[in-house]
Amino acid sequence: MVGIAGERAVCDRRGVLYFPELRLLAVSDLHLEKGSSLARRGALIPPYDTGATLLRLQAVIADYQPAIVISLGDSFHDGGGAERMHQSFRERLEALMAGRDWFWVAGNHDPDAPADLPGETVRELAIGSLLFRHEPSAVRVEGEIAGHLHPCARIVQRGRSVRRRCFAADGGRMIMPAFGAYTGSLNVLDRAYAGLFRRETLMAYMLGAERIFAISHAMLRPG
Amino acid sequence: MTEQPRLADRNAAVLLPEPFVKWFGEKGWSPRAHQIELLARAQAGQSVLLIAPTGAGKTLAGFMPSLTELASRPRRKPGQAHRGIHTLYISPLKALAVDIERNLGKPVEEIGLPVTIETRTGDTPAHKRQRQKLVPPDILLTTPEQLALLIAAPDARRFFEDLRYVIFDELHSLVTSKRGHLLALGLARLRGYVPGLQTIGLSATVAEPDELRRWLVGQNPPKNSESPAMAGLITVAGGAKPDISILDSQERVPWSGHSARYAIPEIYEAIKKHRTTLLFVNTRSQAELLFQELWRANEDALPIALHHGSLDVGQRRRVEKAMGENALRAIVATSTLDLGIDWGDVDLVVHVGAPKGASRLAQRIGRANHRMDEPSKAILIPANRFEVLECRAALDANYLGAQDTPPLIKGALDVLSQHVLGVACGAPFDADLLFEEVRGAAPYAALERETFDRVVDFVATGGYALKNYERYARIRRTVDGLWRVSHPRVAQQYRLNVGTIVEMPELNVRYVRQGRGMAGRGGPVLGKIEEYFAETLRPGDNFLFAGKVLRFEGIRENECVVSNGAGANIIVPSYAGGKFPLSTYLADQVRGMLADSSRWQALPEQVADWLRLQKEKSVLPKRGDLLVETFPRGNRHYMVAYPFEGRLAHQTLGMLLTRRLERAGARPLGFVATDYSLAVWALDDMAALFKAKKPSLGALFDEDMLGDDLEAWLNDSWMLKRTFRTCAVIAGLIEKRFPGQEKSGRQVTVSADLIYDVLRSHEPDHILLQATRTDASAGLLDVSRLAEMLSRVRGRIVHKHLEQISPLAIPVMLEIGKEPVNGGANETLLMEAADLVEEAMGRG
Secondary structure (H helix, E strand, O other), X not given: OXXXXXXXXXXXXXXXXXXXXXXXXXXXXXXXXXXXXXXXXOOOOOOOXXXXXXXXXXXXXXXXXXXEEEEOOOOEOOOOHHHHOOHXXXXXXXXXXXXXXXXXXXXXOOOOOOOXXXXXXXXXXXXXOEEEEOOOOOOOOOOEEEOOOOEEEEEEEOOEEEEEEEEEEOOOOEEOOOOOOOOOOEEOOOHHHOOOOOHXXXXXXXXXXXXXEEEEHHHOOOO | OOOOOOHXXXXXXXXXXXXXXXXXXXXXXXXXXXXXXXXXXXXXXXXXXXXXXXXXXXXXXXXHHHHHHHHOOOOOOOOOOOOOOXXXXXXXXXXXXXXXXXXXXXXXXXXXXXXXXXXXXXXXXXXXXXXXXHOOOOEEEEOHHHHHHHHOOOOHHHHHOOOOEEEEOOHHHHOOOHHHHHHHHHHHHHHHHOOXXXXXXXXXXXXXXXXHHHHHOXXXXXXXXXXXXXXXXXXXXXXXXXXXXXXXXXXXXXXXXXXXXXXXXXXXXXXXHOOOEEEEOOOHHHHHHHHHHHHHHOOOOOOEXXXXXXXXXXXXXXXXXXXXXXXXXXXXXXXXXXXXXXXXXXXXXXXXXXXXXXXXXXXXXXOOOOXXXXXXXXXXXXXXXXXXXXHHHHXXXXXXXXXXXXXXXXXXXXXXXXXXXXHHHHOOEOHHHHHHHHHOOHHHOOOOHHHHHHHHHHHHHOOOOOOOOHHXXXXXXXXXXXXXXXXXXXXXXXXXXXXXXXXXXXXXXXXXXXXXXXXXXXXXXXXXXXXXXXXXXXXXXXXXXXXXXXXXXXXXXXXXXXXXXXXXXEEOOOOOOOOOOOOHHHHHHHHHHHHOHHHHHHOOHHHHXXXXXXXXXXXXXXXXXXXXXXXXXXXXXXXXXXXXXXXXXXXXXXXXXXXXXHHOOOOEEEEEEOOOOEEEEEOOXXXXXXXXXXXXXXXXXXXXXXXXXXXXXXXXXXXXXXXXXXXXXXXXXXXXXXXXXXXXXHHHHXXXXXXXXXXXXXXXXXXXXXXXXXXXXXXOOOHHHHHHHHHHOOOOEEEEEOOOOXXXXXXXXHHOOOOOOOOOXXXXXXXXXXXXXXXXXXXX
């Protein structure tokens, strides 16, 4: 459990955030159809990423049965992604969306509403003291939950280095890890994060195989 | 079957055109028998493999057929079209091609031949390459990668249509890798252009010359023919017997370790007594350490230099130049200096650490006194006691002339994918014809049509069961039945990614002035270091690189920033490459020596003593047996096995044994492997388990561990991911990295890992995963070696239970704790880090 601007949430080791009181599930940077997006430019990487990502999403939705799902932007790797999606994947996605409020937050990769899919497309979304948007704002906003940067963290322990995706949070705001199967990650100490967090309270919630590991700022290593 | 040259049968004057005879005469030389023999065979239309020791005039022999033919060729009349390449010379090293240009240019000029010779390597400027296409030289000296590029060019057929000879230098070192596969496919393509093409292979002595002889000629049609086609063979007997000794140190030879620090004063004395000493080591980290230690001992400030593959190119060239000018007294080097480049006047080779293979030893020793008739002088410095045995065995083997070059492996499918795309970039192809052509290449002679079709499918659309990428195909079959590239961009991408050498992500080591920290700029680049090593450093750590102690400042983009360092706790970077397994042949020799106490007389007294003690306290296994010792120590139980199959095979064995012991309830805690033996430790008494046959020792070491256990372990192994990345880059699935590109190595690594995970769970039979498993089994895991061993020792395992550790077990036991923790321990490390936080926060 972590607190963000007074709301309590579960950082799930699978990379999603769940607010029990609100029955709200947030997931970020799905980057669906990244494989076919790269294939268009000649890199024929396996076309199974959309399937893999949806399968994992299906599992967390089945566990939490949320009333509200927020996909925090870059849900598709490019504007044409929803259109290119294989019919079977589209059906699976629609089945997941059925019976819930589903919000597509616009991202830099997918600024427009995904073609022919239900759900509401928004620039940002305020719920209680929380503000959901894709890119973290440069000016500090308490209660902001964003994605976009694909945070990961690295520790060195006994001469060995471990790097994992993570939630980055300082009690006031949070940046979520990327969920998509082909998404890379950027160290939370990179200069892209400069000024976003209060250093002294920054924690990285690193994703483990069985659980989340809460690591304080002082233990983190760049690179 | 060796055919000795018979000079008497041939009349040199008939074969050699007049100007050559005159030239030999002026020099006061006469052509060597094998040179004439090779010329005669080539003129009779044969392809030939020439096996000769260094200094035998191999190069000139190889070029003789081309030069004599070119000498008698009518001159091109003005206005006549330019002729294509006459002879293609391919060498594994750029530097070797450059060297040959110089060495061959001299006789050509002196004889007055109208022959043009040029090199074409990655360093050749664009305008020169362009000009070479328009006005090709008679003889082109190049590398395998450049050949692949030439074939993928649209004018390839015209460029090569006049080709007569292809000469492969250092063939033995070219053929054992994926690079050799790509080259074999390139040669098959050349044969497609010019069916009458002749090849000449130049090689050092090898165990199986027939493999190379097949490699040199087309293998089709293989149907029903009992003996596959082979090139002719000419063998020149070895030169003077080398004078090799093992350092009989006055110091105590250590139990374990690889530094040979104990022998530094004696090595230094040897350097002082000789003109130029070449010091070979097996790994780059050993090179760094040895260099450092020698300079510490270097009271006379002798010029001693360092040379290894991670150093900056400029620095390496300076060392090579100084060597050529005989300005150095000693050079510490790794395998980058292995091949037959002739530099300077080396009169002593010192080999620090065991040579790991008799062939490698012979090759390295050949570097001293690069003249055939004088004996080379070499000293072996074993770094620990097992290495004493190994050096002794290698030495005996060298006298026996035994050779143990690694066996050739079946053609890799990732390389074939690259070639198929390359062919399409050159010209549209017919799949049936290309299949036949590819089967003409020896490594692919047994390729099945179904596999070939899957490769073509992979090149076209990725070859996935989910047919999602038809519209993005890189090559397409058009109405005329030919496959062609779908977009010019495909050919551009291909050219950038050609080749089979995939480097692990590396960082430049950038030097800044001390005290400037990360703000420092503009210092020189000292070389490259593997990224994963840099990641384990903390600012302020000192490490050894390029012969200097450096202080780690931090990582900035793709650079590892360092300043002058000092102090005690110096770390030596380890490199993933450069670890050779003990050759099968040598391993057998070592086992033989252990079993036969009459041979111990040849060993230093302290080592012979150690073996006698082992015999007294435990047992020494017979040559074909596997000794397994068990003993308690502290509150743990140990099992030590002595297969002598090399570290890679032992590591795989350790992994598999631990899994099995886990299932048997022995609660194993870990294992450690050396080149010679393997130790496993557990909470429970393994000897008791074996006694109760739960399981028996025979069952524990049963070959069936290579089935499901191996499969299960493989799937989670980081080694497989690493191998997959290499295959994916070679096959053109992901792109190579280039300096200046913003994409960092890590991002490529991550995405290769992610691709691997996704592909493995959705299409485990994909051709690229198949290629990956094949590679990993042969390479990093050395499964074939392990399989041979397990089958050999079936029913021949000797179990000895002891009350305490045996003398033979000391070296491997000393390794415990030096090795990093293995396997699923990543989570443990995270837990520790998280716990530290809780502790500090007082919430524990």
